[in-house]
Amino acid sequence: xxxxxxxxxxxxxxxxxxxxxxxxxxxxxxxxxxxxxxxxxxxxxxxxxxxxxxxxxxxxxxxxxxxxxxxxxxxxxxxxxxxxxxxxxxxxxxxxxxxxxxxxxxxxxxxxxxxxxxxxxxxxxx
Amino acid sequence: xxxxxxxxxxxxxxxxxxxxxxxxxxxxxxxxxxxxxxxxxxxxxxxxxxxxxxxxxxxxxxxxxxxxxxxxxxxxxxxxxxxxxxxxxxxxxxxxxxxxxxxxxxxxxxxxxxxxxxxxxxxxxxx
Numbered sequence: 615x616x617x618x619x620x621x622x623x624x625x626x627x628x629x630x631x632x633x634x635x636x637x638x639x640x641x642x643x644x645x646x647x648x649x650x651x652x653x654x655x656x657x658x659x660x661x662x663x664x665x666x667x668x669x670x671x672x673x674x675x676x677x678x679x680x681x682x683x684x685x686x687x688x689x690x691x692x693x694x695x696x697x698x699x700x701x702x703x704x705x706x707x708x709x710x711x712x713x714x715x716x717x718x719x720x721x722x723x724x725x726x727x728x729x730x731x732x733x734x735x736x737x738x739x740x
Numbered sequence: 741x742x743x744x745x746x747x748x749x750x751x752x753x754x755x756x757x758x759x760x761x762x763x764x765x766x767x768x769x770x771x772x773x774x775x776x777x778x779x780x781x782x783x784x785x786x787x788x789x790x791x792x793x794x795x796x797x798x799x800x801x802x803x804x805x806x807x808x809x810x811x812x813x814x815x816x817x818x819x820x821x822x823x824x825x826x827x828x829x830x831x832x833x834x835x836x837x838x839x840x841x842x843x844x845x846x847x848x849x850x851x852x853x854x855x856x857x858x859x860x861x862x863x864x865x866x867x
Contacts (some may be wrong), residue, residue, distance in 0.1 A: 629753055638849075641832060642827060644828075644829060645829065646827050647822075647825075648822060648825070648826065651818060651822055652822075654831055655815075655818070655860060659860055659863055659864045659867070660867070662864050662865075662867045663867065666788075666792045666795045666796070669788060669795070670788065676820075689778065690778070693748035693771075693774070693775040693778060696768075696771045696772070696775070697772065697775055699768075700768055700771075700772060721775070721778070724779060724780075724782045725778075727782050727786060728778070728781060728782035728785045728786070728798075730789070731782070731785040731786045731788065732785055732789075734789040735785070735788045735789045738789070
């Protein structure tokens, strides 16, 4: 058993040195999501009540397909980092690991499913 | 009773959170809600990929009163998280840290959320 205080033990070791990448990534994805989300809302609102054919034509334009794929990837990373932050603060012990494993699995699957759907709608005929 | 003048720790059950604290926790709540919104987005995109029949089902589900209520909730959550997120990015850049400025930007975020939501739904419902 060490008789040194916790402060004494930690002093001089500096920061954890890793971890800033998550913070930077959270900001970078946030910045990208500002125009992407506004674009999605405007596109969806302008398609209110649109037929399947016109929705399909919109989905299969290269611009829409690209932007949707980027939005899904960036949005998923942003959601994972954000949920991680909340889970780190409010869930403790073993439940924390299991929650994060479930969140990572679910968000990844959801992202892949949505991306494959976008590609299928884009490349398959009406 | 000198002890009465001593500062109390802000316990959640007895402490009325100031606006900035409420906005902070709401930002997180909106973010978590929007993560669940990805499920709706994936469902809708999936329906578009499965074909006209699946798309019609999804469209009628989303176009139902409950669907509209859910969409309205996501609209508010998205605009709040988006505008408050910009506020966070400005803080990260070192701007607006003073408490009066934080309150001012907070009120701007609340007003922008309300305005953007109203404008979006006014346009959406008029189409």
